[in-house]
Amino acid sequence: MSQRAKDLSARIRSFGDEVIAFVENLSDAQWKAVSQWEQWTVGVVARHLGAGHLAFYKFLEMVVQGKEIPPLTMDQINAMSNDDARKHADCTKVEALAELRKNGAEFVAYVEGLTDEDLDRKGNLPALGGEVSVERIIELVVFQSSQQHFDSMKAAVV
Secondary structure (H helix, E strand, C coil), X not given: CCHHHHHHHHHHHHHHHHHHHHXXXXXXXXXXXXXXXXXXXXXHHHXXXXXXXXXXXXXXXXXXXXXXXXXXXXXXXXXXXXXHHHHCCCCCHHHHHHHHHHHHHHHHHXXXXXXXXXXXXXXXXXXXXXXXXXXXXXXXXXXXXXXXXHHHHHHHCX
């Protein structure tokens, strides 16, 4: 494992732990509060983080392996996310926490095993501006977009 991978995996673990602790402490009313940014319930946003953002390492695997990834645009990703949110509108806290825990642990384990060469490998992701390194994808998906979702959840329950 590279030091960069070790540092990234520690940050992902810390972020996941913070989200899980937040979700565990939500009341039923807070779980059902609607977040302004996504216009989803806080529960759906929590599930989205676990099932979407923390499962995103599967795309990273494709980049590391030199495979072509689907050339998704941000509009396509948003449409898929909104469709998924509708399908899981009634998700429970137990379900969301299971996604957060499982996919978060798998994401951390995957990143821990990356080399510096893996982190520097690039893939074409139109939604993220074209050619992007694995490390940059992690930064954008976990530490930027996921943080925005998490901030939206927190703002909805204040």
